[in-house]
Amino acid sequence: MTYKTVLYTESQSITTITLNRPDKRNAISYELIDDLIAALKQAAGASPNIVILTGAGTAFCAGMDLDNLKQLIGRSGEQNLNDSQTMAGLFRTLCDFPKVTIAAVNGAAIAGGTALATLCDFTLAVPGAKFGYTEVRIGFVPGIVSSYLINNVGEKRARDLLLTGRLFGAEEAHQLGLVNEVVAPEKLMTRAHELAAELMEISPASLKVTKALLSSFTKDQLDRQLARAIQENAAIRQTADFKEGVTSFLERRKPRWTTK
Numbered sequence: 001m002t003y004k005t006v007l008y009t010e011s012q013s014i015t016t017i018t019l020n021r022p023d024k025r026n027a028i029s030y031e032l033i034d035d036l037i038a039a040l041k042q043a044a045g046a047s048p049n050i051v052i053l054t055g056a057g058t059a060f061c062a063g064m065d066l067d068n069l070k071q072l073i074g075r076s077g078e079q080n081l082n083d084s085q086t087m088a089g090l091f092r093t094l095c096d097f098p099k100v101t102i103a104a105v106n107g108a109a110i111a112g113g114t115a116l117a118t119l120c121d122f123t124l125a126v127p128g129a130k131f132g133y134t135e136v137r138i139g140f141v142p143g144i145v146s147s148y149l150i151n152n153v154g155e156k157r158a159r160d161l162l163l164t165g166r167l168f169g170a171e172e173a174h175q176l177g178l179v180n181e182v183v184a185p186e187k188l189m190t191r192a193h194e195l196a197a198e199l200m201e202i203s204p205a206s207l208k209v210t211k212a213l214l215s216s217f218t219k220d221q222l223d224r225q226l227a228r229a230i231q232e233n234a235a236i237r238q239t240a241d242f243k244e245g246v247t248s249f250l251e252r253r254k255p256r257w258t259t260k
Contacts, residue, residue: 001042005032007056008039014196015043015051022057027065028112033090040093049204050196051097053120054104054189060129061113070250073243080234087112087233088144088226094119095148096215100199100207104192105129106185110167115145118152118178121211124192125170126185131178132167139245139255141236143229147222153177 001008007018017039019026026032043051055061075083094101094116103120107129114131117123133149135142142162150158153176161168173179183191199207236242241259248255 001038003035003039005029005035006039008042010046010048012193013048013050013200014193015046015048017043017051017053019053019055019061021065022055022059024065025059025062025108026055026057026113027062029065029068030086032065033086037090037093040097044098049099049207050199051099051101052104052189052192052196053094053101053116054192055106057107059107059113060103060105060109061116062108063111063113063134066250069246072237073246075237077234077238080237081230084144084230084233088230091115091119091144091148092226098208098211100211102192102195104188105170105179106188111135111142112145114178115148118173119148122195123173123179124181124183124188124195125173125179126188127170127182128185129170129173129179130167131169131173132165133162134165134167136163137165137245138249139236139239139241139243139257141229141232143233144226146229147225151218 005019005021007020009016017036019032019036021027021029021032072080072083100122101120102122102124103117105117105123105125107126109117109129110132111134114133117125117131133142133145146158146162149161153161157176170179170182174182181191239259241257244257245255
């Protein structure tokens with residue numbers, strides 16, 4: 001299968017999916033979402049039991065594509081709801097993926113990029129990688145990622161990251177438990193393949209059942225939380241703050257909030 005925004009390869013019992021928009025710092029476009037979901041579905045049906053997710057160029061994924069961000073201001077309520085459901089579907093596909101996933105974070109992983117990086121089973125990151133749930137800074141709601149983040153780091157730390165929208169580095173992400181290892185840039189993919197080789201020594205059936213079991217523990221709660229998050233994610237796009245936040249971000253100026 002041919003993709004426009006990702007590269008898909010199978011080699012040595014490993015599937016590698018590379019976000020391939022280096023000129024856009026692998027920003028998330030509608031096309032990339034479709035390609036990535038399709039690539040994950042292809043990988044689910046392929047023979048390799050390990051999937052490595054990485055980015056082309058100097059960034060892992062810089063968040064939402066600016067052109068798509070502009071379009072959000074004029075979309076209808078139904079379109080916004082569909083968009084939110086699609087993004088939730090991507091994250092759920094990655095989180096519940098039946099095979100073991102390794103994120104090799106080669107650079108910035110911002111907003112949705114942070115989610116893609118940290119929803120993998122293992123996350124390796126270079127020292128210069130930056131993370132951040134920056135949605136609130138543009139009048140948006142990090143609703144879809146919030147459930148996953150609370151499960152990973154606890155509510156108090158999640159509140160810090162989600163309410164401030166601050167950027168944080170690879171070492172802090174490691175301390176928070178969002179990153180498993182911080183790896184030198186020149187050794188990142190080598191280490192990812194070493195980890196994959198270690199995992200391939202384990203029973204594939206055991207890995208699959210263990211992953212499914214872990215997902216089942218939070219399934220009902222996550223279903224309820226995501227349903228609520230999708231609604232909030234779509235609704236905030238109709239507000240004045242969201243329109244001002246996106247506009248000011250695109251115009252590279254400080255936002256002038258009007259909501260009290």
